[in-house]
Amino acid sequence: GAGVSQSPSNKVTEKGKDVELRCDPISGHTALYWYRQSLGQGLEFLIYFQGNSAPDKSGLPSDRFSAERTGGSVSTLTIQRTQQEDSAVYLCASSLRRQETQYFGPGTRLLVL
Amino acid sequence: AQRVTQPEKLLSVFKGAPVELKCNYSYSGSPELFWYVQYSRQRLQLLLRHISRESIKGFTADLNKGETSFHLKKPFAQEEDSAMYYCALNRGTSYGKLTFGQGTILTVHP
Numbered sequence: 001g002a003g004v005s006q007s008p009s010n011k012v013t014e015k016g017k018d019v020e021l022r023c024d025p026i027s028g029h030t031a032l033y034w035y036r037q038s039l040g041q042g043l044e045f046l047i048y049f050q051g052n053s054a055p056d057k058s059g060l061p062s063d064r065f066s067a068e069r070t071g072g073s074v075s076t077l078t079i080q081r082t083q084q085e086d087s088a089v090y091l092c093a094s095s096l097r098r099q100e101t102q103y104f105g106p107g108t109r110l111l112v113l
Numbered sequence: 114a115q116r117v118t119q120p121e122k123l124l125s126v127f128k129g130a131p132v133e134l135k136c137n138y139s140y141s142g143s144p145e146l147f148w149y150v151q152y153s154r155q156r157l158q159l160l161l162r163h164i165s166r167e168s169i170k171g172f173t174a175d176l177n178k179g180e181t182s183f184h185l186k187k188p189f190a191q192e193e194d195s196a197m198y199y200c201a202l203n204r205g206t207s208y209g210k211l212t213f214g215q216g217t218i219l220t221v222h223p
Contacts, residue, residue, distance in 0.1 A: 033209070033210070033211075035211075035213075042214065042215040042216060043211075045210050045211060045212065091157065095209055098209055099203075099209050101159050102159070102209055102211070103158075104156045104157040105156060
């Protein structure tokens with residue numbers, strides 16, 4: 001079946017612009033996670049959704065970052081006023097239920113010039 | 114706070130040799146430990162989780178709470194094992210938030 005998909009696969013933007021990254025989880029998966037993979041920082045947790053609510057936003061690095069999930073499915077991660085340090089690969093993962101195996105998407109590679 | 118350390122950024126072995134990828138963690142509670150693997154141009158995928166006590170693709174990992182380690186081992190490495198390996202920890206929360214190590218790039222030479 002279809003796995004987790006993310007779009008766009010690559011995004012180049014100018015400093016100060018806003019970007020939206022999309023994640024389509026596996027159908028029926030209730031838990032959704034965003035992680036960031038950057039040089040020097042490795043893989044970092046950003047936010048967790050259970051259904052449409054986000055019980056843990058503790059990994060969002062600043063208030064420029066926000067995320068939402070609608071219909072218990074698609075999630076969007078928005079970065080406002082992008083900075084060069086936001087350049088990274090943003091990974092989305094979903095699991096059937098919380099605590100079950102997380103399935104990762106291919107990631108969105110973001111480059112802020 | 115929890116922390117996962119993978120001391121080797123790079124590890125090279127020859128085909129057929131044993132391989133061990135080290136992982137140490139710091140967390141005072143009862144964590145759940147995982148190994149994830151990312152092959153070239155593929156997405157990150159689960160290799161092992163300690164509660165399953167399985168052997169996947171010939172790899173095993175034992176949780177040693179005394180040494181706070183979860184090293185990944187394989188007795189005879191294969192070229193197709195070449196990949197990036199991440200050790201990860203879930204600190205026993207009711208959901209699966211993962212803390213990852215920095216990763217180890219394993220290269221298996223023919």
